[in-house]
Amino acid sequence: MELDKMDENDWKYHGEGNKSLVVSHVQHSRVLRLLKYPSEDAENAHQTTEQAFQHIRNIVDYNKNVMKPLLGEKYVHSGEVVKLPLEFVRQLSLKVQQERPELRCDKVMDTFSGCGLCLPNLTQLSPCHFGDHRPPLCVEIKPKCGFLPFSRYVTKECKRKVCRFCMHQHFKLANGKWNRLSRYCPLDLFSGSKQRMYVAIKHLLEEPQNNLKIFKGGELIYSCNDDAKQQPDLNELVQHLRPYFHHCISLYNGHQSSKAIFSELIQLIGSALLSSGDSKRSVEPRKAESRQFCEASPLHRDPLRSVTGSHGLPRDCVLSKILQVQMLDNLDIDGLYPLYKRVEQYLEEFPKERNRLQIDGPYDESFLEKVKTCPSEDDGSIEYAVGKVLQYRIAMTAKDCSVMITFAPCGQDEKLQPNLVIQPAKHCFTYSVSILDLDPKPSDSIPHQYKLDSKIVNYYLRSTNTSQDRPSSNLYKEHQECMLLFHPV
Numbered sequence: 413m414e415l416d417k418m419d420e421n422d423w424k425y426h427g428e429g430n431k432s433l434v435v436s437h438v439q440h441s442r443v444l445r446l447l448k449y450p451s452e453d454a455e456n457a458h459q460t461t462e463q464a465f466q467h468i469r470n471i472v473d474y475n476k477n478v479m480k481p482l483l484g485e486k487y488v489h490s491g492e493v494v495k496l497p498l499e500f501v502r503q504l505s506l507k508v509q510q511e512r513p514e515l516r517c518d519k520v521m522d523t524f525s526g527c528g529l530c531l532p533n534l535t536q537l538s539p540c541h542f543g544d545h546r547p548p549l550c551v552e553i554k555p556k557c558g559f560l561p562f563s564r565y566v567t568k569e570c571k572r573k574v575c576r577f578c579m580h581q582h583f584k585l586a587n588g589k590w591n592r593l594s595r596y597c598p599l600d601l602f603s604g605s606k607q608r609m610y611v612a613i614k615h616l617l618e619e620p621q622n623n624l625k626i627f628k629g630g631e632l633i634y635s636c637n638d639d640a641k642q643q644p645d646l647n648e649l650v651q652h653l654r655p656y657f658h659h660c661i662s663l664y665n666g667h668q669s670s671k672a673i674f675s676e677l678i679q680l681i682g683s684a685l686l687s688s689g690d691s692k693r694s695v696e697p698r699k700a701e702s703r704q705f706c707e708a709s710p711l712h713r714d715p716l717r718s719v720t721g722s723h724g725l726p727r728d729c730v731l732s733k734i735l736q737v738q739m740l741d742n743l744d745i746d747g748l749y750p751l752y753k754r755v756e757q758y759l760e761e762f763p764k765e766r767n768r769l770q771i772d773g774p775y776d777e778s779f780l781e782k783v784k785t786c787p788s789e790d791d792g793s794i795e796y797a798v799g800k801v802l803q804y805r806i807a808m809t810a811k812d813c814s815v816m817i818t819f820a821p822c823g824q825d826e827k828l829q830p831n832l833v834i835q836p837a838k839h840c841f842t843y844s845v846s847i848l849d850l851d852p853k854p855s856d857s858i859p860h861q862y863k864l865d866s867k868i869v870n871y872y873l874r875s876t877n878t879s880q881d882r883p884s885s886n887l888y889k890e891h892q893e894c895m896l897l898f899h900p901v
């Protein structure tokens with residue numbers, strides 16, 4: 413990428429979240445991730461070029477030195493900070509404005525600093541995988557927190573029974589963030605049970621909210637609608653998927669073939685989420701512990717619950733990696749908040765200690781060392797409190813990250829490369845799995861987390877007095893015919 417020859421016409425709108433806007437290159441497999449600010453004070457709140465550069469530098473360092481060692485080299489792409497011509501950024505901002513979803517327009521793209529983060533476009537596969545004319549499909553999942561808190565500091569009993577995502581759904585519905593409850597439960601996805609995972613992915617497809625997106629050839633083809641009242645069109649999605657699942661079309665007619673296609677897609681996603689990417693392993697991989705049920709999951713009331721139980725995740729799979737990092741939060745916000753207060757008080761007395769304790773970075777090897785060597789019991793020290801706060805912040809990142817699974821039908825040559833092949837039923841795919849949105853979460857978001865947690869729990873307790881039930885179905889029966897087949901090759 414020649415930075416002095418940047419042309420906005422070479423880039424197009426790709427997507428955005430709460431903190432950044434992403435554009436993709438029309439030819440090369442690259443994206444630029446640009447910062448966003450609240451529109452009302454964009455003129456005043458924006459960072460100087462040096463601040464923005466340092467901010468993005470921190471993101472890169474945190475990805476490289478903290479999240480990569482914890483989550484695994486193969487899943488994390490740290491990217492590089494780039495300085496872009498201001499005129500290019502301004503023109504780009506004008507160009508993408510009309511593409512932006514309304515619900516994200518409370519913030520504006522940073523057109524002041526000229527800094528951005530350049531990353532590989534993870535919705536594409538590397539050119540060596542182009543063995544087939546069909547463009548790659550990419551499924552992006554934001555799985556959220558996959559475990560129930562086990563901390564002795566948790567006082568509200570319902571937090572031990574109902575997961576944060578399911579409780580939060582009620583609060584989001586009441587606040588108008590979404591119009592329908594999602595039936596997705598992260599505990600089902602992280603269970604390692606193929607049946608429970610199947611149901612979780614099915615629920616993500618039914619109600620994607622901000623937890624599921626599907627791309628084809630790098631273009632977004634399925635996500636929540638900008639008009640949140642409208643449900644996304646599954647029929648349209650199935651038309652996109654047909655060319656990838658010929659086998660289903662030849663075996664079934666009409667509606668049945670659509671069902672079979674979805675079933676294959678779900679199995680494909682499930683297989684990729686459970687794969688370790690290491691085909692040389694011949695023994696069954698060790699399982700990570702995640703044998704929990706959320707009482708709000710539709711599966712919890714399934715009569716065949718014991719059949720669909722929990723099996724644990726293969727230790728190297730992407731979900732297991734994410735779950736292990738999420739579980740660095742072993743005190744829960746209830747146990748962490750007093751330690752955060754201890755750190756705050758200490759820093760008020762000794763402000764110069766902020767740097768030594770690496771509260772705001774730098775995110776280097778010694779930061780990770782502090783996280784790893786934190787005493788296991790509270791010895792009253794500031795080191796313990798800081799270590800727990802840092803662990804909590806890392807866990808927050810893992811609770812908010814996304815997984816991208818990109819796959820394409822295998823060309824004849826690739827069928828000879830077994831470690832790249834998923835073969836549910838009769839289809840053969842090359843795939844890659846990555847984790848994205850691994851930004852550091854600031855310490856000062858902890859008081860907000862503390863308040864939000866209690867609002868979510870209190871609202872859940874109040875609202876479920878009147879609306880305890882979410883629709884249930886005999887889900888096990890529905891997916892019985894769609895058991896995952898993951899052939900060792």
Ligand SMILES: O=P(O)(O)O[C@@H]1[C@@H](OP(=O)(O)O)[C@H](OP(=O)(O)O)[C@H](O)[C@H](OP(=O)(O)O)[C@H]1OP(=O)(O)O
Pocket residue numbers: 429430431580622808812853857
């Ligand atoms: O707090 P949560 O669980 O609602 O997570 C926030 C996300 O909301 P969600 O519940 O996934 O819809 C929220 O996502 P949306 O903007 O709602 O798509 C952000 O990811 C936010 O992170 P950040 O403050 O932008 O770094 C997330 O905030 P953090 O808690 O990760 O700081």
Ligand SMILES: Nc1ncnc2c1ncn2[C@@H]1O[C@H](COP(=O)(O)OP(=O)(O)OP(=O)(O)O)[C@@H](O)[C@H]1O
Pocket residue numbers: 426427428429430431432433434443445531532533534535552625812814848849851
């Ligand atoms: N490397 C990448 N390749 C392809 N698409 C990407 C990449 N990075 C981000 N995206 C797309 O851009 C979207 C927004 O990016 P990202 O999630 O990093 O934004 P964010 O503002 O940090 O999110 P959040 O709301 O969680 O704070 C993603 O959901 C994804 O679809």
